[in-house]
Structures are given as C-alpha cells and as structure tokens.
Amino acid sequence: MELLENKILSEGRVLSGNILKVDKFLNHQIDPNLFMEMGKDFYEHFKGMGINKILTLEVSGIAVAFAAATYLNVPVLFAKKSDSLTLSDDVFSSKVISYTKHKEYDIRVDKAFLSSEDNVLIIDDFLAKGQALNGLMELCKQADAEVIGVGIAIEKAFQEGGKHYRSLGYDVYSQAVIEKFEDGKVVFKKD
Amino acid sequence: MELLENKILSEGRVLSGNILKVDKFLNHQIDPNLFMEMGKDFYEHFKGMGINKILTLEVSGIAVAFAAATYLNVPVLFAKKSDSLTLSDDVFSSKVISYTKHKEYDIRVDKAFLSSEDNVLIIDDFLAKGQALNGLMELCKQADAEVIGVGIAIEKAFQEGGKHYRSLGYDVYSQAVIEKFEDGKVVFKKD
Numbered sequence: 001m002e003l004l005e006n007k008i009l010s011e012g013r014v015l016s017g018n019i020l021k022v023d024k025f026l027n028h029q030i031d032p033n034l035f036m037e038m039g040k041d042f043y044e045h046f047k048g049m050g051i052n053k054i055l056t057l058e059v060s061g062i063a064v065a066f067a068a069a070t071y072l073n074v075p076v077l078f079a080k081k082s083d084s085l086t087l088s089d090d091v092f093s094s095k096v097i098s099y100t101k102h103k104e105y106d107i108r109v110d111k112a113f114l115s116s117e118d119n120v121l122i123i124d125d126f127l128a129k130g131q132a133l134n135g136l137m138e139l140c141k142q143a144d145a146e147v148i149g150v151g152i153a154i155e156k157a158f159q160e161g162g163k164h165y166r167s168l169g170y171d172v173y174s175q176a177v178i179e180k181f182e183d184g185k186v187v188f189k190k191d
Numbered sequence: 192m193e194l195l196e197n198k199i200l201s202e203g204r205v206l207s208g209n210i211l212k213v214d215k216f217l218n219h220q221i222d223p224n225l226f227m228e229m230g231k232d233f234y235e236h237f238k239g240m241g242i243n244k245i246l247t248l249e250v251s252g253i254a255v256a257f258a259a260a261t262y263l264n265v266p267v268l269f270a271k272k273s274d275s276l277t278l279s280d281d282v283f284s285s286k287v288i289s290y291t292k293h294k295e296y297d298i299r300v301d302k303a304f305l306s307s308e309d310n311v312l313i314i315d316d317f318l319a320k321g322q323a324l325n326g327l328m329e330l331c332k333q334a335d336a337e338v339i340g341v342g343i344a345i346e347k348a349f350q351e352g353g354k355h356y357r358s359l360g361y362d363v364y365s366q367a368v369i370e371k372f373e374d375g376k377v378v379f380k381k382d
Contacts (some may be wrong), residue, residue: 008226015226023301023304024304025266026301028268028269028271028300028301028304029267029268029269029304030253030257030260030266030267030268030269031266032257032260032261032265032266032267033256033261033264034263036261036300056248058250059249059253059269059271062221062254062257063253063254063257063267064248066221066223066226066254066257066258067257069221069223070223070224070227073223073224074222074223075216075220075221075222075223076221076223076254077219077220077221078219078220078221078250080250082292101273109219110214110219112215113214113215113219113220123252
C-alpha cells in the first residue's frame, strides 16, 4: 500500500536492533486519515469472505483493527495482556513473547466473545517472528473459530512469521512489506 | 447520548463494587457503528474550538478517541502505561492509580508529540474518581499544552472526577452519565 510505505519512508525511523520506529503516526500518535485508508484497504482485500469478527491484540493493534471494522461492519475483539477485575476467569488464554519488551505475557479473551460461530480476521500492526500472531491463532483454535485471514500493517519479511503462516495456507495480507534495513533505511519488498 | 445509554441498559452488567461491565461493546469487544456515532457526537460538541490533538490513555480510550479523531480530523496521541524499547526516554510522565487493577502506574508520552502548540481534547472511556484524567491533565501541564475540553463515554457522577474538573471551569462532556446503581441496575442522570 503506497500511502503507508510513503508514510514509513517520510516519518519512520530505523533504530538499532532493526526496530522501526513509527510512533509519529502508528503506535503512539495515530494519523486517523491514514488509518481509515488502511481500514478501507483491508476491506478491499477481505470483503466477501464471510468475516464476522476482527480479532486483535492490545495495544497498538486496536486502532487499525477498528478502522477495518468500520468498513467490514463487524465487531472488533481485542485480546488483553494485563489482569483486570473486569475480565472474567472464563477465558481463552495463550502466551506471547515480546522482543521489544523482553518478556513473555499471557493474552486472553473472554469465552463469551469467541466461538465456533466466528469467521475471524486477525489484524495487527506488526508481523515479524509471528509471536503475537501465534498467540491470536491459538485463541481461535481454543474457541474452534475459523481464521479467514490475517491483515498486517507492517511486515518484516526477513523474519519468519509471514512466511510460516502463508506456507500453512493462510491468506496473510500485509500493507507494507519490509525486505530489509540497509544503512538505516527501509527497503520495501516489491512483487 | 441516547444510543450509548440504551446500549448500556441492554448489554451492560453491573458487578459488585459498582463496576459496570461493558466488555460486550466498549472495552473488550468494540461495536464500530456505536463508536463512530460516539465519535460524531464528540465532534458535534467540540467542533470549532481549535482542537488540534486528541490525547487519550491506552488501552480502552484508544478506539473512542480514534473515532472522534476521524471527525475532528486531528491526530490521536495515546499515553503509554508500559515500558517499551520503542518509547524514548524523553517523555512527559505522571502517575495514575487504577482501582480496577489495584495498582499505581506511570503514564508517559514522548515529548516530541505534545507541546505548547497543542490545543488538546482529552478523551477516555470512563470517568469516575478522575485518576486517569488527573494523569492526562498533568501531561498537558508539563507540555504547556492547553486543554480545551474533556470527552468521556461513561461518567459515574456519584464519584468526584467530573464534578471536580467542571468546578475548575473545564468543559467536561460525558455521553452517558450514571447517577447511581440501584438493585444492580444503572440509573442515568437526567438534566
């Protein structure tokens, strides 16, 4: 998606450790016009597939999942990372390793909101090693929900997450696919 | 806002300790159509006031802030609760006590995204004692940003947060104002 790629080139920054900092428009400050275009782009890719729910992971998946939900006209369910009195004990739960936070954590969704009735689009802001995606896939498996597709804003194609799930037959659609970082610059993968 | 009040009555539940559970449509699963209507309602209240940024707090403020941002056509900045390698050390920081999570935590925004140039609308999903709002106000104060108004989805009017900030002259606009819980039912405040 050219709009997102151009935004990454103009306002993203590459930090040491191959971390792409996109906090100016994506995961700290959010550009609502960009996000609605991203939502529309996900809609164009995934419409007509019978999706009835979007599943994402707090925190930074929420806004892009929400934008897509406004076009697909389905609810967004966000898996929770932290304990809360308002989350019941009756949950599906899996574990995610975060490389940017150097820790493992549980992610959970209330069993009331995910079931075998659901045809799920998983949406997240980043896909790299696929740890968050593994966790979200596991929640769907526990719920016996069908995963129709995976929508990602930014994929790091030099890490294995996207390749792995495509090899399993999943429709993984990423709006900006980074082939590599070179001299501190982002190089996008071209078809 | 009648649409939100009706949703609370039909799909919300009152738990012990006066906790209102609205996870079916607001803070675990999100109804995008409801949220866009809430965003439009915030726009109708706050349009024409020179607002150039919306500030909220992760997690559950993000989607409603985003919905309002699509109508006000301004960026959303969400204060972060947790440590991340992708947040710089150059931050404004304050402390928030969470009653539903029984802990105190730091909230932070990168100094690059909040300044004396900003006319801020603070948006959050709940207002009760005003702890989160205190923290967000403090961030704006540190940045020398002006707070133009406060938009809240659900206010518990029997707790002091809203009253306090209105007494200081702030335009605090809440879409659903709960006067009390009675026999496990929500009673809304009427003008």
